[in-house]
Amino acid sequence: MTSLCRAIYFKCRECNGILFNPLLPNPLIWQFTRGYARHIPRKGVSERSKHEKSKKHMKHAKPARMILSKSVIAPSDAQRSRWSHDDFRRQKVVVKQFQERQQATPYLIGPPNAGGFSVLKNIDYEDRLPLNATAARLSSFESLRLLPVVRNALYGRALRHLDEKRPSAIQALAIQKITRLPPPTVRLAQQGLLAKDDETDEEYYERRRHRKNLHKMKVKLKSYLLAAETGSGKTLAYLLPLFSMLKEEELQNAPAVWGIPERPYIRSIILVPTAELVQQVLAQVKDMCHDIKLASAGLSQETTRGVADGIRKKQIDILVTTPVPLLKLIHRTDWNILDDCRKIIVDEADSLMDRSFKNETQEILDTPPRLETLIFCSATIPKTFDRTLDRAYPNMERIVAPHLHQIPRRITFSTVDTSARPFFNDKRKALAETLYNLDRSDSDPEKVKRIVIFVNHRESVGDLVAYLNDLKIYAVGLTRDNSLEERSTMMREFIRPTQLLKDVMNLNPVTGNVKTLRVLVTTDIFSRGIDMQSVRTIILFDVPFSSIDLIHRAGRTGRMGRRGRVILLAAKSEMKPWLRGLATTINKGYALV
Incomplete structure (x- = not known):
């Protein structure tokens, strides 16, 4: 001793x-x-x-x-042999690679500095470079495999307000890879079910018997993951291939591929997490289907039971729905209403495959007996979501945009330290000063300025709205507690194009009048997928819980080539080491992890 x-x-x-x-x-x-x-x-x-x-x-x-x-x-011989094991050598290599990456990109936030904030899968830049070259080569919709009727509807409907009609990176990559599935006539020819010039009567009746049962044959599932930054046009990235495949089946005169025309059917499903996204996606689908001639319908929590039961009696090409109402409809039906469903798209897949919706979503995916095409679409790939897809769909083809997990460079990000003078850790005072400065700025002259403020908890929405209204600033609060009609009315102010001050009643266009602002205070429930065309400024009143929340909140501005700004208000207790370099990280174009 x-x-x-x-x-x-x-x-x-x-x-x-x-x-x-x-x-x-x-x-x-x-x-x-x-x-x-x-x-x-x-x-x-x-x-x-x-x-x-x-x-x-x-x-x-x-x-x-x-x-x-x-x-x-001093280590023993057994310890020395253990240290030389492959696991220890691999750990040393990982540490060395991480140190080299930190030295190459010092502003890249991630483990260990970010802690729980870092939840995204890191995609190496070496994997992004080939995608840049492919996306640059596919510079027009004419170079992609789309039916003329789909391309005409795209130009005349979806992109009619754009001067330059070019596909984004994710649109070019998705259309090129998803439309590689052989058309119905090719699949029939591969199985010898097309008519021959010299076929006998026995061959004719045998071929007709097989074609009658063709829709009952199970084919190999093709699964895809579409991942791209917010505001890059992911909705059209999966809608255009879907339109083209559905219409091609009809034009190729192959009804046996997707079902019997005489009875009700649902040919494809688009799953989204919220009722607002059902309305938004369904509006775009109906707009283009007016020219493409496809039938569509919507189903959400706000849909009455009579309307939902009427869907079972219709022939629907595209059904836009949330998971829970669709499951209720399936359970109320004696027969499988998804018997003819061959294509399913899961939009905002990272949300629908988390703990909140995972069981319901997976039950829907397991219901169609002859599912051919399954597409997951998301703006972020969390680590847990990536592991879930690897286990469930090991052969999935991943279509990842080159700028995934990056906030677009057209969005200016800045951080306000509210602990400094003159705020002294008073976030409300910092928010009021920020709104006054935005009102006096020269951006968007003679226009109503719409601003969205995100908070972490819905209990904070009412207090913040009351505080802004006391300052004579027009503000409304939006949470899950509001009805769908109330949410639609409030959101319409921020979704439609920006109005001129002279066209708005009861507004004084004098510079400095806070009545020229329109402020929406909300939570993360409206941070996913909502296309807020007229919003140029996002204020993060609370520091987001993770990099996923930051990307989705910032993605409500700067969509489809527009410019925007994001302002983060941080108190002294929230100024973590990684948060101090966050603005530099984003403005330099580094990907978040």
Whole structure:
């Protein structure tokens, strides 16, 4: 015991010298634990200074940490063999790669600095470079495999307000890869079910018998993951291939591929998480289907039971729905209403595949007996979502945009430290000053300025709206507690194009009048998928919980090539080390992890 105690050392906090007791008998071990030890300074210090510092540093404080001598911590042969194992070597390689990446991109936020904020899957830049070249080569919709009727509806309906009609990176990549599925006539020819010039009567009746049962045959599932930054046109990225495949089946005169025309059917489904997204996606689908001649319908929590039951009696090409109402409709039906469904699209898939909707979504995906095409679409790939897809669909083809997990460079990001003067950690005062400055700015002259403020908890919405209204600032609050009609009315103000001040009643267009602002205070429930065309400014009143929330909140502005700004208000307790460099990280174009 005495020999072991002689080998125990302590490290001094003040001068990095060594504290130890050369003769530490067993009865005096308690003195050692309380810090009674003689100080031995660092090498190179004079004998006089040694004596003086030994008295000076005699204290009863607990030492910083305990260090064992080399004779005690010398590894055994078994430990050495374990350290040379592949797992330890792999760990060293991972640490080295991480250090090199941190040195190459010092502003890249991520582990370990970000802690729980970092929840996204990191995609190496080497994997993004080939996608840039492919997207640059597919620079027009004419170079993509789309039916003329679909392309004409795209130009005349969806993109009629744009001067330059070019596909985004995710649209070009998705249309190119998803439309590679052979058309119905090719699949019939592969199975020998097309008519021949010299076929006999027996061959004719045999072919007709097989074609009659063709819609009951199960084919191999093709699964895809579409991932791109917010505001890049992901809705059209999956709608255009869907329109083209559905219409091609009709034009190729192959009704046996998708079902019997005489009875009700649902050919394809688009799953979204909220009723607002059902309205938004359904409006775009109906607008284009007016020219393409496809039948569509919508189903959400706000849909009455009579309307929902009427869907079972219709022939629907595209059904836009949320998971729970569709499951209720399936359970109320004696027969499988998804018997003819061959294509399912899961929009905002990272939300629908998390703990909130995962069971309902997976039950819907397992219901169609002959599912051919399954498309997951998301603006973020969380680590848990990535693992879920790997387990459930190991052969999935991933179509990832080059700028995934990046906030577009056209969005200016800035952080306001509310602990500094003149706010002194008063976030409301900082918010009021920010709104006054935005009202006096020269951006969007002679137009109504619409601003969205995001908070983390819905209990904060009412108090913040009341505070802004007391300052004579027009503000409304929006949470899940509002009815769908109320939410639609409030959201319409921020979705439609920006109005001129002269066209708005009861507004004084004098510079500095806060009545020229329109402010919406809401939570994360409206941060996904909603296309707010007229919103140029996003204010984050609370620091987002994770990088996923940050990307989706910031994505409500700067959509489809427009410019925008994001302002984050941070209190002293929220100014983490990674948060101080967040604005530089985003403005430099680094991907969040």
